Every structure is written in structure tokens, then in C-alpha cells.
Amino acid sequence: MSFGPRYADAVAARGRLCAGIDPHAALLTEWGLPVSVDGLRSFAQACVEGIAPVAAVVKPQVAFFEQFGSAGFAVLEETIAGCREAGAIVLSDAKRGDIGSTMAAYTTAWLDDASPLCSDAVTVSPYLGFGSLAPAVTAARDADRGLFVLARTSNPEGGGLQQSTVETGGTVAQSIVDAAAEVNAASPGTIGVVVGATREHGLDLASLGGAILSPGLGAQGATAADLARIFEGADLSWLLPAASRSILRSGPDSAALRAAVEATRDEIENALS
Numbered sequence: 598m599s600f601g602p603r604y605a606d607a608v609a610a611r612g613r614l615c616a617g618i619d620p621h622a623a624l625l626t627e628w629g630l631p632v633s634v635d636g637l638r639s640f641a642q643a644c645v646e647g648i649a650p651v652a653a654v655v656k657p658q659v660a661f662f663e664q665f666g667s668a669g670f671a672v673l674e675e676t677i678a679g680c681r682e683a684g685a686i687v688l689s690d691a692k693r694g695d696i697g698s699t700m701a702a703y704t705t706a707w708l709d710d711a712s713p714l715c716s717d718a719v720t721v722s723p724y725l726g727f728g729s730l731a732p733a734v735t736a737a738r739d740a741d742r743g744l745f746v747l748a749r750t751s752n753p754e755g756g757g758l759q760q761s762t763v764e765t766g767g768t769v770a771q772s773i774v775d776a777a778a779e780v781n782a783a784s785p786g787t788i789g790v791v792v793g794a795t796r797e798h799g800l801d802l803a804s805l806g807g808a809i810l811s812p813g814l815g816a817q818g819a820t821a822a823d824l825a826r827i828f829e830g831a832d833l834s835w836l837l838p839a840a841s842r843s844i845l846r847s848g849p850d851s852a853a854l855r856a857a858v859e860a861t862r863d864e865i866e867n868a869l870s
């Protein structure tokens with residue numbers, strides 16, 4: 598099954614929420630774990646047990662594993678496999694982007710079955726030009742996997758670049774949404790976009806035909822009520838709000854993590870209904 602219908606099935610079964618696995622040092626300490634590879638492994642294991650069986654999409658933040666080098670990557674591999682086994686769609690938040698020939702290698706790392714990091718989808722940066730993502734677009738389509746392309750990010754610094762105007766008159770962010778929509782017209786749901794929940798985005802998302810990952814809930818200040826306002830007019834069935842720290846602060850108990858996922862999801866579903 599291609600990524601779009603698979604994603605739609607997961608969200609229909611589990612609700613609209615992407616739960617992040619972001620093992621910040623501060624969270625490891627709050628959970629009573631050492632800031633070490635052993636602490637990282639225990640943290641990730643608790644997330645696999647508490648979050649992955651209930652969240653539609655789980656998003657490991659690669660940076661927090663990468664900071665421990667090869668041992669951290671080994672924990673990430675186990676985490677990806679464990680989350681997929683628990684039935685979650687795994688979106689690895691790696692934000693890769695480079696010239697096309699290098700992009701092909703990133704694509705092998707994150708989307709090829711033979712790779713131990715293979716995920717259902719990966720975040721990518723289009724700021725070397727959307728066309729530079731072509732190897733990833735082709736591979737995602739051929740392997741029934743997904744890409745999530747940064748369009749209008751949740752951080753305050755993104756606007757200067759993302760809101761600037763391109764030759765054709767629209768914003769850079771809108772040009773990325775439009776390029777994603779063009780791919781999705783032939784291959785529905787292959788390309789999602791990232792649009793933060795923290796502010797008005799000014800984008801026309803009506804023709805996207807793919808998921809809208811919206812980080813910023815909780816720790817960055819956005820609320821479920823903000824989502825309904827900011828995404829008015831978009832096809833809300835594609836909206837995928839994301840939260841990490843606000844859920845993870847309930848750990849390390851697996852049952853408490855599970856309850857935090859369910860409460861966040863219910864709040865979102867109520868606000869969007």
C-alpha cells in the first residue's frame with residue numbers, strides 16, 4: 598500500500614497525533630536516568646512501550662541520538678524497529694537536504710529496506726531547491742514511503758527566508774507547498790509538508806493532497822485551539838499535530854506516557870471536530 602493510504606489508515610485507527618521521541622538531557626535527568634547511552638536506551642525503550650502502541654505517528658528526533666555517535670545510532674535503530682513493530686508509522690526527524698547525488702545516499706539511509714535506519718518517512722529540507730530532493734521523491738514513491746518537507750517552520754527565525762518572495766510572486770514556503778502538491782497529484786500523500794502551529798502561516802494548503810505535520814504544540818506554546826484557527830480552510834483530515842516534550846514530561850512510567858498521548862490526541866480531536 599502506498600504511503601498516503603497507509604498514513605490515512607493509521608490516523609483513522611489512532612487519531613491525529615505525531616508523538617515525538619526527543620531524549621533531551623534535561624528529560625533524561627527528570628526521568629532519573631544518566632545522560633549517557635544507557636540512559637538514552639532506557640528512555641527510548643520506555644517510549645517504545647508507552648507511546649508507539651497508541652500514537653498513529655512516532656517521530657524520533659535524530660539529533661538526540663546522533664549526539665552519542667555510533668552507539669546513539671544503534672539505539673535509534675532499535676527504537677525505529679520497536680516503534681514499527683508496535684504498529685506506529687515512524688517518521689524520522691533527520692531534516693536531510695543536499696545536492697541530488699548526496700541526497701540519494703541520505704535516501705538509502707532513511708528509506709531503503711536494507712538500511713537499519715529504514716523508516717516509514719523522513720523529514721527533508723528543500724532549501725537547496727525542491728528539485729534537489731528528486732532522488733528522495735522517486736525513492737519514496739517507489740518504496741511506498743513518505744517525505745515531510747520543511748515549508749513554514751515553527752521557530753521564530755524561519756520567517757525571513759520562508760516568507761520571502763520568489764520570482765513568480767508567491768512566498769518561498771508557498772512554492773514548496775505547490776511543488777509538493779504537484780508530486781501528490783500523481784502519487785497521493787507521498788509528500789507531506791511541515792507547517793508550525795506557533796503562528797499564522799499564510800499558506801494555501803487546499804491542493805496539497807498530503808499530510809501537514811504541525812509541530813509546536815505544548816512546549817513551544819501552541820494549543821489545540823490554535824490549530825483549528827490556523828488551519829481553517831485546509832483539509833483537516835491531513836493535519837498531523839506534533840508534540841514531544843509536553844508528552845515526554847509524563848515519563849518514565851509507560852502507562853503515564855500512554856495516558857499523555859491519549860489526552861493530547863483527544864484534546865486535538867475535540868478542537869478539530
Ligand SMILES: O=c1ccn([C@@H]2O[C@H](COP(=O)(O)O)[C@@H](O)[C@H]2O)c(=O)[nH]1
Nearest residue numbers: 658750751752793812816817840841842
Ligand atoms: O518546524 C519545526 C520542525 C521540526 N520541529 C521538531 O519537532 C519537535 C518539537 O518538539 P517539542 O518538544 O514539542 O517542542 C522537535 O523535535 C523539533 O526539532 C519543530 O519543532 N519545528
